[in-house]
Amino acid sequence: MNPVPERRAEPEESVPIFRCDDCGEGIYHGDGAFFISGLVYCEECAEFRFRRLV
Numbered sequence: 263m264n265p266v267p268e269r270r271a272e273p274e275e276s277v278p279i280f281r282c283d284d285c286g287e288g289i290y291h292g293d294g295a296f297f298i299s300g301l302v303y304c305e306e307c308a309e310f311r312f313r314r315l316v
């Protein structure tokens with residue numbers, strides 16, 4: 263048996279589809295992306311902002 267090291271292909275999920283306009287962090291597929299007044303927020307920032315409204 264010859265163990266062949268598999269080349270780890272970068273999964274598509276590792277590429278951020280959006281960038282949070284607040285903290286600048288990448289928002290990945292599967293993460294929550296929140297669009298508020300034309301801006302994109304990550305789940306964390308959106309939660310932080312919405313906490314006062316909800």
Ligand SMILES: [Zn+2]
Nearest residue numbers: 282285304307
């Ligand atoms: Zn953020």
